[in-house]
Amino acid sequence: MDSVSQSGQLFHIEVMQGIYLISCDTARTPDHGHSLAPGKPTGNSYLVVGEERALLFDLAADHPGIRDYAQHLAGKPVQLVLSHGHFDHTFHLNKFSEAWLHPADEKLIREGMLGIPPVDPCPLLHPLQDGDTIDLGGRVLDVINIPGHTHGSILLLDRQTRTLLSGDTGARRLLYGSAGLVSLADFCAALNSLQNREFEVMYSAHDRCALPKAHLAHMIRLITEELPKTTKRWSYPGFDEMVWLVHGDPKCLNYFDMVCPASYFAGKTEYSPAGHHQTV
């Protein structure tokens, strides 16, 4: 099953019945192997297999053979869905003829970001909205939009296994407000109501470990109580000054690391639904 390239070797692990984590060994994570233990950040795609079709969530495993690999593993047509439009979730997107994502993130793909050029050729992009369902035949996934990491970030809830594929939103590392600011209060309220959904564990795009549902309450507590107090700063080309909260050890499940634009606390600039930034 494995195919080899400069990016490493693709592999898969069935983490739940009919849900496969697909990733590849890269030079960036040499000590990771195929372990599902908490550790350094990785790039994971997930394949959810229904009776008629399969769904590939994200192109976060940076490998040119991911499309064929997923198709072969599924043995049936594969629909590509993106959790959001960031470049590290859209590797080799130009090899696909169509993809589904939230329209608020289309711009990131069509116009590029952080000096990374637009996807070319760009596949046909279909909109997915909060509340949509995707029926793979005998298996239904719910689409949940939570603006925060990006405005168009979505999560998928697999009703069959009660598993949440949480992208970069329900995660141990959160780059907040990377494409415009969203109220932290609104974000925490969305995480809070997510706790009422029927699932037991989450799988994120950059961790291979299963995250318990209780991780959401942990995130909310750290965001509301610890983040405003943090004095640590994070900088990266193309980003504004960011405050940086680091909690715990990456090898422990409860690790949490978050960066958020410092302007959020300085100027109370918040995202408005009309898409304009306003200072209140």
Ligand SMILES: [Zn+2]
């Ligand atoms: Zn992202």
